[in-house]
Amino acid sequence: MREIDYELVVNKVKELCMDANYNLGSDVENALKKAYETEESPTGKEVLTQILENAKIAREEKLPMCQDTGFAVFFIELGDEVKIKDGILPDAIAEGVRKGYTDGYLRKSIVDDPTIDRKNTKDNTPPIIHLDIVRGDKLKIVCVPKGGGAENMSEVKMMRPADGLEGIKDFVVDRVRRSGGNPCPPVIVGVGIGGTFERCAMLAKKALLRTVGEHNRDPRFAAAEKELLERVNNLGIGPMGLGGRTTALAVNIETFPCHLATMPAAVNINCHATRHKEIVI
Amino acid sequence: MGAIKLTTPLKNEDVERLKIGDAVLLNGVVYTGRDAAHKRLFELLKKGEDLPIDIEGQVIYYVGPAPAKPGYVIGSAGPTTSYRMDPYAPALIERGLKGMIGKGNRGEEVREAMRKYKAVYFAATGGAGALIAKSIKSSEIVAYEDLGPEAVRKLVVENFPVIVANDCYGGDLFEEGIKKYSKR
Numbered sequence: 001m002r003e004i005d006y007e008l009v010v011n012k013v014k015e016l017c018m019d020a021n022y023n024l025g026s027d028v029e030n031a032l033k034k035a036y037e038t039e040e041s042p043t044g045k046e047v048l049t050q051i052l053e054n055a056k057i058a059r060e061e062k063l064p065m066c067q068d069t070g071f072a073v074f075f076i077e078l079g080d081e082v083k084i085k086d087g088i089l090p091d092a093i094a095e096g097v098r099k100g101y102t103d104g105y106l107r108k109s110i111v112d113d114p115t116i117d118r119k120n121t122k123d124n125t126p127p128i129i130h131l132d133i134v135r136g137d138k139l140k141i142v143c144v145p146k147g148g149g150a151e152n153m154s155e156v157k158m159m160r161p162a163d164g165l166e167g168i169k170d171f172v173v174d175r176v177r178r179s180g181g182n183p184c185p186p187v188i189v190g191v192g193i194g195g196t197f198e199r200c201a202m203l204a205k206k207a208l209l210r211t212v213g214e215h216n217r218d219p220r221f222a223a224a225e226k227e228l229l230e231r232v233n234n235l236g237i238g239p240m241g242l243g244g245r246t247t248a249l250a251v252n253i254e255t256f257p258c259h260l261a262t263m264p265a266a267v268n269i270n271c272h273a274t275r276h277k278e279i280v281i
Numbered sequence: 282m283g284a285i286k287l288t289t290p291l292k293n294e295d296v297e298r299l300k301i302g303d304a305v306l307l308n309g310v311v312y313t314g315r316d317a318a319h320k321r322l323f324e325l326l327k328k329g330e331d332l333p334i335d336i337e338g339q340v341i342y343y344v345g346p347a348p349a350k351p352g353y354v355i356g357s358a359g360p361t362t363s364y365r366m367d368p369y370a371p372a373l374i375e376r377g378l379k380g381m382i383g384k385g386n387r388g389e390e391v392r393e394a395m396r397k398y399k400a401v402y403f404a405a406t407g408g409a410g411a412l413i414a415k416s417i418k419s420s421e422i423v424a425y426e427d428l429g430p431e432a433v434r435k436l437v438v439e440n441f442p443v444i445v446a447n448d449c450y451g452g453d454l455f456e457e458g459i460k461k462y463s464k465r
Contacts, residue, residue: 046304053412
């Protein structure tokens with residue numbers, strides 16, 4: 001067994017929370033620059049200019065790009081030969097979130113009791129943790145601060161198998177159309193297909209982690225991603241929904257086997273910052 | 282784009298000058314308010330009680346800023362999604378509110394109130410929180426401190442860049458923009 005110090009995990013998580021909120025990913029930044037070149041709407045161009053300028057200020061001054069510094073979501077791959085010394089992994093991640101959001105001047109956006117009290121937990125905990133056990137002696141942590149505006153535009157639909165891939169495509173395009181400017185376009189569209197009700201939603205979120213420009217390894221789904229990106233951009237929603245040719249930077253599909261009676265599909269939308277940073281310990 | 286410079290509070294004449302798509306640089310006092318603060322303001326209006334701020338001619342910015350770093354006036358402060366304030370906005374417009382700043386489109390009742398009482402809705406760039414914070418020169422909590430990031434703040438802004446998304450003539454940039462740039 002390899003032992004990893006609890007405090008080391010805390011500090012790495014703290015740094016990841018800040019890094020993800022301060023620094024726009026280079027893949028997203030390049031896609032935004034490309035979009036600026038091709039955008040036809042003057043208002044759209046102005047919005048893209050502001051987004052790129054904002055990313056520069058945030059990076060240089062170590063400020064969060066957006067005031068909504070998100071729900072701290074984590075995708076973890078824990079090697080089966082790893083043991084956390086002096087504590088358990090979920091506690092270390094929560095402690096890292098607490099420190100990262102406090103020391104990093106990030107907004108605390110989590111309310112306890114989702115309906116009646118809605119009282120702020122004041123340290124942005126609890127985090128959401130998706131844990132996979134894998135072979136080996138490494139610990140991989142992916143931090144995905146997820147904003148509320150884009151999350152609100154997401155949906156899971158239990159479709160009929162007869163609806164087929166074409167039905168799923170229509171569902172995705174319609175979901176983006178109904179979202180308009182709310183999720184801060186140009187967006188990244190994560191699509192989950194298959195699994196169960198809850199797995200499908202998680203696949204859609206996982207699809208947001210992919211580097212912009214990379215496609216599904218199955219050529220059939222890669223083709224569907226390209227077609228969907230074109231259809232979504234043809235909606236004319238544009239940057240911040242004010243009209244334009246750039247509504248999405250990417251559409252990413254993730255799939256999983258499903259029950260013979262089902263065909264779940266999920267759309268999880270992410271804003272133009274599409275924050276995610278990872279580390280392997 | 283040549284931008285129109287505008288200073289708050291806004292009069293009917295200021296609002297009447299604005300058309301959808303206009304780039305505006307806002308100056309002067311802007312109040313912040315989002316979900317929880319709107320709920321409280323709305324309940325006071327319903328009971329016929331006074332509001333903690335005089336909203337006559339004022340502009341409300343839908344924002345819950347990040348905490349300020351030492352040496353900064355405010356943390357990142359970009360707009361939040363406006364439709365969540367739609368149930369409360371018409372009553373505030375009726376009371377004299379002249380402008381709202383947020384992101385995303387507005388419902389029919391808010392658009393109708395903007396036409397009827399002459400008000401305007403500005404879109405700011407969502408996610409440009411660090412950039413927008415540069416145009417905020419001072420920030421002071423004036424109501425509902427217990428709400429944390431949702432407290433009502435009085436901001437003084439200088440050349441805050443916004444775009445007219447809904448004017449007082451029924452124009453809607455979200456609808457017009459999509460019509461213009463959609464392809465079949």
